[in-house]
Structures are given as structure tokens and as C-alpha cells.
Amino acid sequence: MGTDIHGFVECRAAYRTLEVEDVSGWYGAIDLELLYGGRDYDAFGCLFGVRNCAGFRPLAAERGLPGDASDETRQGYEAWGRDAHGATWIGWEELSRVDWDERAERVDDRVHEFTRDPSGGWVPAGKGFWGRADRPEGDEWIQDGRLFRQVRVSRRDAVPERGAWAPVWATMRALADVHGDEHVRLVVWFDN
Incomplete structure (x- = not known):
């Protein structure tokens, strides 16, 4: 809900x-x-x-x-x-x-997901609880053609x-x- x-x-x-x-x-x-x-x-x-x-x-x-x-x-x-x-x-x-x-006081609980746009750049696609929130700020990895990043937002x-x-x-x-x-x-x- x-x-x-x-x-x-x-x-x-x-x-x-x-x-x-x-x-x-x-x-x-x-x-x-x-x-x-x-x-x-x-x-x-x-x-x-x-x-x-x-x-x-x-x-x-x-x-x-x-x-x-x-x-x-x-x-x-x-x-x-x-x-x-x-x-x-x-x-x-x-x-x-x-x-x-x-900026926020800590890294977001959610992992931020990015996909490629037509020019090849990364654009935000969503946020979710994918069990990797223990990673440090800025940590990122690519999985199945998507970029995942730990972010502390403003x-x-x-x-x-x-x-x-x-x-x-x-x-x-x-x-x-x-x-x-x-x-x-x-x-x-x-x-x-």
C-alpha cells in the first residue's frame, strides 16, 4: 500500500x-x-x-x-x-x-539503476531494494546491460x-x- x-x-x-x-x-x-x-x-x-x-x-x-x-x-x-x-x-x-x-546524511537504502539512452549515455531507470545497500557511496557495477550505483542524493x-x-x-x-x-x-x- x-x-x-x-x-x-x-x-x-x-x-x-x-x-x-x-x-x-x-x-x-x-x-x-x-x-x-x-x-x-x-x-x-x-x-x-x-x-x-x-x-x-x-x-x-x-x-x-x-x-x-x-x-x-x-x-x-x-x-x-x-x-x-x-x-x-x-x-x-x-x-x-x-x-x-x-546531500542526504547517508547513502540511499535503494540501489539506483541506469540504462543506456540512444546516444550510449546512462540515464536513470529506477531505484529498488536489491540487497546491495551495504556497498559504499559511488560503488557501481554492470549487470545484464544495466548500471547499478550506490548514491547519496541531494x-x-x-x-x-x-x-x-x-x-x-x-x-x-x-x-x-x-x-x-x-x-x-x-x-x-x-x-x-
Whole structure:
């Protein structure tokens, strides 16, 4: 059974407020499913520590549902009942400072597989648990015309700049441009 992600981009409306104290509560700006429809365990591990086979120091693991979560977020989370797990959140202020070139803390639990493209170069073909994860980083071997390699990936490998998360980041950036970095966050949870 796979693990799926759910959540909301939340925002506190700071536009046209005179004082910091005037900033209202959090609003569910947009449901995550309208921006991200993937199931990418490398991204889940890198960002939130869920299905973290690649061995990242997660950016925002196990923070729980924020006590001041928006009504939309709270209702969405509660609708999943006991199936919801791994609730956490991360603010745009944090995301905008991430070093996307930072590498995982260890070699990936999975062996990375490559096949030849028409020009003869090696291109990624998949990852799997083939019982060789005890090999050191960079170790590689060819078997049945395929290249296998032990890899320690970067955050950029897990969450490519123009990848599936780009619409989420663009939405958060746009809201932050209007309301301020500290007034935008992503709240997520998972189900199996």
C-alpha cells in the first residue's frame, strides 16, 4: 500500500493591516491536491521525514498539526480520521532558505539503476531494494546491460526546481510576496 500526501497552503492575511497585531488567523488558501498530485517518497523524506529511504535530515518532520491551523486544514485532516498520520508543517520563511544542494546524511537504502539512452549515455531507470545497500557511496557495477550505483542524493535531486513541487512553491512565493514570508506555510499529513 502506498503513502499519499494531503494538506493546505495556509496564509495569514497581512495585506492592508496597520500593525502586526492586526494580522488575522490562518486561512486555508489552497488545497494541496490542486497543486501537487504526486507520490514521491524522496520528496516526502527530504521535506517531512516520511518514507525517508534516501536518508535525509528532514526539513520539517513530526511537528504535528499546528494548534492554530485554519478551519479548512483542520476539517481536511479530521476527515481522514485514524488513517491520517505524520502531520507537520513548514513555513515559506524556512523553505526560502533551504540549501537545495545539501546531500542526504547517508547513502540511499535503494540501489539506483541506469540504462543506456540512444546516444550510449546512462540515464536513470529506477531505484529498488536489491540487497546491495551495504556497498559504499559511488560503488557501481554492470549487470545484464544495466548500471547499478550506490548514491547519496541531494535535496535538489529529491525536489527538482522545475519538478512536481514547483506549483506549490510558486503559490507560496506569490502569497509571501503579498503577505510576507512569515505569513505563509504548508501544512500536510499522510495516509497509507
